[in-house]
Amino acid sequence: MRISEFRITRFQFARDRVIGDSQVRADDVNIAALELIADTGAVGLGFIQTLFYPLPDQVEIERVFRSEVWPGLEGQPPAGLVHRVGRPRGGNQRAYTLPFHEALQVALWDLAAKEVNLPLHQLLGSRRDKVEAYASGLDYHLSDDEFARFFAHADALGYRAFKIKVGNPDFDWDLNRLNILKQVVRKDALVMIDSNEAWGAKEALVKLTAIRDAGHELLWVEDPILRTDYAGLRMLKDAANWTLINSGEYLDAHGKRLLMEQDATDILNVHGQVTDVMRIGWLAADRGIPVSLGNTFLEVGIHAACALPEVQWLEYSFQNFDHLVDQPVEIKDGWAYAPDRPGHGLVLNETARREWARPHLLPRSELGEAPFNPRVAKAQRAA
Known part of the structure; x- marks a missing residue:
């Protein structure tokens, strides 16, 4: 060929x-x-x-x-x-x-x-054909009512994990969003937050402590501070031992390697560049560092997610792309299923x-x- x-x-x-x-x-x-x-x-x-x-x-x-x-x-x-x-x-x-x-x-x-x-996931060496998906709102600019409806919809579809955006200059806004989420999703929901580097290292520790003290348990906090503040990320990883640090989204393969070498994250965040993801995923497996698959276009990241041994979660954000392909990736009851068609399965x-x-x-x-x-x-x- x-x-x-x-x-x-x-x-x-x-x-x-x-x-x-x-x-x-x-x-x-x-x-x-x-x-x-x-x-x-x-x-x-x-x-x-x-x-x-x-x-x-x-x-x-x-x-x-x-x-x-x-x-x-x-x-x-x-x-x-x-x-x-x-x-x-x-x-x-x-x-x-x-x-x-x-x-x-x-x-x-x-x-x-x-x-x-x-199927691509089999070519990449998978031993499974599904990965649990978490509902991600990309929701910072939604009103409180829109935010509540979105996550209530996701909960009704069977998702048990939810990631919301935080990082507002008014910290009460962040706490309010967490309170709304708690009201509209299941009681045993897993919650992640993502500040997209809005905080400094010490600020992040203070705010994560306040979130915990307000009664909110977090599975992880994503990109709490600058991507290359390895010392700050390592400090947060050690000090905020009640949650996990998820980082690496904004880094290329070289930066992700440095992040892991600096012992500066609990979870490595990767996206849709298949070759890069598999190479850095191998290094993460060698170090025993969990990997999360962030947003990938039309969820094509399901293939790498099924192939990498350290992946538990795939991000799904309900974006309106499905009409572009004949058969989008199936997501049912909070699980994403890798297509069994040759290639990645999207036409x-x-x-x-x-x-x-x-x-x-x-x-x-x-x-x-x-x-x-x-x-x-x-x-x-x-x-």
């Missing part, structure tokens, strides 16, 4: 709810589907995503891809590319002009698994390509209504 061509489809549409945290917010979806096509006709699918600014017109995305990426792909075997080690020195140590990196890894692994006719939906493709950049006023999200509708009916 050799890569012979590529296809890019640009999408832009409104979200069904605003998402964000103490530092950022996003109102719209700005993505492009990357399809790598092999000489056998097999297609590997990945998604190029920007959270805060729209992607340029499709012809410009294609131009940049053809210039910066395609020369290293054309005629190459996907199964070799997924394991290739680069030599990042000097000017070669740079990002692409557009965020192709994750889409490339996902699409290449999709092709590699299809070549041997295996771009032709109706979505026809009806939701936006080859040209549109102003927000022309985006119209958000796509229908059946999982959220189901949650609303359950509630």
Whole structure:
């Protein structure tokens, strides 16, 4: 199998709810589907995503891809590319002009698994086909009523673990959110909080202590302080022994390695770059450090989650992407199930390509209504 061509489809549409945290917010979806096509006709699918600014017109995305990426792909075997080690020195140590990196890894692994006719999680060495999912609201910019409805819906669907955003300058706001959550979810719920680096190290310890004293038990606190404050993270890890520190989300593979070497986290947070995740996951397993799978586009991270021995949790945030593929990852009663189809199991939906493709950049006023999200509708009916 050799890569012979590529296809890019640009999408832009409104979200069904605003998402964000103490530092950022996003109102719209700005993505492009990357399809790598092999000489056998097999297609590997990945998604190029920007959270805060729209992607340029499709012809410009294609131009940049053809210039910066395609020369290293054309005629190459996907199964070799997924394991290739680069030599990042000097000017070669740079990002692409557009965020192709994750889409490339996902699409290449999709092709590699299809070549041997295996689901991706089996190619990666899984011994299971499901992982428990926690409900994540990306909820900082929701009103209290919206927040309550969202997590009540998630609880009705069978989730037993819930992660909320904190880090408001008014700490009473954070405590109020925790109080609301306690009122709308099951009594034995597991609770995680994520401040997205809003706090300093000593501040975080004071606030975590206050949260505990207010009667809230936390499974973990995610990214409480700056990602590279290894000394501060290590201090929190040792001092706040009633909860766990989950960090690493914002670090590349090199930074995650340093984080573990500094003994500065209880749980390592990884996302959707399959090759990077498997490599750093191996190091985490070698050190006995648990791994959590954060948000991955259309939950493609379920494959790495099933393959890595230290993963207990997969994040699910109810984002309205399901219409983009024929069969999204199944999530039922708080468990995410890895597809048993060859590759990662996600195929771009032709109706979505026809009806939701936006080859040209549109102003927000022309985006119209958000796509229908059946999982959220189901949650609303359950509630």
